[in-house]
Amino acid sequence: MGDMRRVSVGIVGASGYGGVQLIRLLMDHPGVELAYLGGESSAGKPFADLYPHLGHIVRQQIEAVDPEVIASRCEVVFLSLPNGLACQIAPVLIEKGCKVLDLSADYRFTNLETYTTWYGKERNDRTIASKAVYGLPELYRDRIADSQLIGCPGCYPTASLLALSPLLKQGLIVPETAIIDAKSGTSGGGRQAKVNMLLAEADNSLGAYGVARHRHTPEIEQICSDLAGHEVTVQFTPHLIPMVRGILATVYATLRDPGLVGEDLTTIYSAFYRNSPWVTICDRGVYPQTKWACGSNLCYIGIEVDPRTGRAIVMSAIDNLIKGQAGQALQCLNIMMGWDETLGLPKLGFYP
Numbered sequence: 001m002g003d004m005r006r007v008s009v010g011i012v013g014a015s016g017y018g019g020v021q022l023i024r025l026l027m028d029h030p031g032v033e034l035a036y037l038g039g040e041s042s043a044g045k046p047f048a049d050l051y052p053h054l055g056h057i058v059r060q061q062i063e064a065v066d067p068e069v070i071a072s073r074c075e076v077v078f079l080s081l082p083n084g085l086a087c088q089i090a091p092v093l094i095e096k097g098c099k100v101l102d103l104s105a106d107y108r109f110t111n112l113e114t115y116t117t118w119y120g121k122e123r124n125d126r127t128i129a130s131k132a133v134y135g136l137p138e139l140y141r142d143r144i145a146d147s148q149l150i151g152c153p154g155c156y157p158t159a160s161l162l163a164l165s166p167l168l169k170q171g172l173i174v175p176e177t178a179i180i181d182a183k184s185g186t187s188g189g190g191r192q193a194k195v196n197m198l199l200a201e202a203d204n205s206l207g208a209y210g211v212a213r214h215r216h217t218p219e220i221e222q223i224c225s226d227l228a229g230h231e232v233t234v235q236f237t238p239h240l241i242p243m244v245r246g247i248l249a250t251v252y253a254t255l256r257d258p259g260l261v262g263e264d265l266t267t268i269y270s271a272f273y274r275n276s277p278w279v280t281i282c283d284r285g286v287y288p289q290t291k292w293a294c295g296s297n298l299c300y301i302g303i304e305v306d307p308r309t310g311r312a313i314v315m316s317a318i319d320n321l322i323k324g325q326a327g328q329a330l331q332c333l334n335i336m337m338g339w340d341e342t343l344g345l346p347k348l349g350f351y352p
């Protein structure tokens, strides 16, 4: 591995949480070199001014965004920008032959009308968008390997879909009965200042938001529909919880066969994720905690069946900035480049 050719990589949005998390991961990756860091308000500043604790490792400056310049320097570009910007930059990068991994919602949807309805932005890059592959490796590994453009999933969809997929794919639940109750730490909202993310507002408090209208709902439904083979609606309710990193999604769904028990589902999940190094199925009676995943690219899944209600109850825990964002994007790059899917990704969390 030490003699691997290093691929030149650019990160647009390097000053944000996704960008800095990518930089941290790529510093330990033997196959890449950082060739460009881009931003808007941070353009012209040394990266070290923004993140002094990484200044001894990352010497570059943040630069203004010019897709032609980026394409001339980079073989691979990560776009970690607010929604609606990647679709203005990616077409040039794709045309110039770059591999592009977008961390926003711009390339997640197969139907751009759905994107416009939920994100309120018109699109004129249909041809390119139609080539994008949804970057959830546990479901679409083969397609990711052959793609030039990846629409990396949102953090809630990652946790929710990894919990639901085996049940949907094998027809074990009535899809429309699926209810996803998810909790996220505040880093899910990005690095810009927002009043509801102030410590004084978010601390000592837990509440739902975006109820019955969160924009991750159609994204989850798109993939659930693909797995079920027909249009599926789900109920998704996100909550903001007073912690910085992590998502816990608890999914409830009615089993078609009321005779199924927890052991059956644990066996089914273990088989489904047999070749997925970043999914860990908990032993019977063990339910995941966000702290276990924090700092790693792992998704922990715990499974239960309530024989009284006939429902499966599946819990999944991820770090929203790693498996839910930057780590997943790097996992996709590993697959696109034909590298080991685990290369450069943290196997153990921070704690304890």
Ligand SMILES: NC(=O)C1=CN([C@@H]2O[C@H](COP(=O)(O)OP(=O)(O)OC[C@H]3O[C@@H](n4cnc5c(N)ncnc54)[C@H](OP(=O)(O)O)[C@@H]3O)[C@@H](O)[C@H]2O)C=CC1
Residues within 6 Å of the ligand: 012, 013, 014, 015, 016, 017, 018, 019, 038, 039, 040, 041, 042, 043, 065, 080, 081, 082, 083, 085, 103, 104, 105, 153, 154, 155, 187, 188, 189, 190, 191, 192, 320, 321, 324, 325
């Ligand atoms: N946070 C999370 O848990 C997750 C986030 N995502 C998605 O990933 C993307 C990035 O999120 P996150 O890292 O949290 O966001 P941040 O708000 O932390 O960072 C946003 C970045 O975008 C840059 N930027 C903003 N506007 C422009 C512009 N016009 N031109 C160039 N650069 C610009 C900012 O640069 P500057 O600072 O220089 O202005 C900054 O580097 C978003 O689409 C988000 O929805 C996906 C999964 C999880």
Ligand SMILES: CC(=O)N[C@@H](CCC(=O)OP(=O)(O)O)C(=O)O
Residues within 6 Å of the ligand: 083, 103, 104, 105, 153, 154, 155, 156, 184, 185, 186, 187, 188, 189, 190, 216, 238, 240
């Ligand atoms: C806590 C918090 O605010 N979380 C964000 C999720 C961020 C994310 O993943 O959004 P994209 O789909 O735009 O990538 C939210 O609910 O908007």
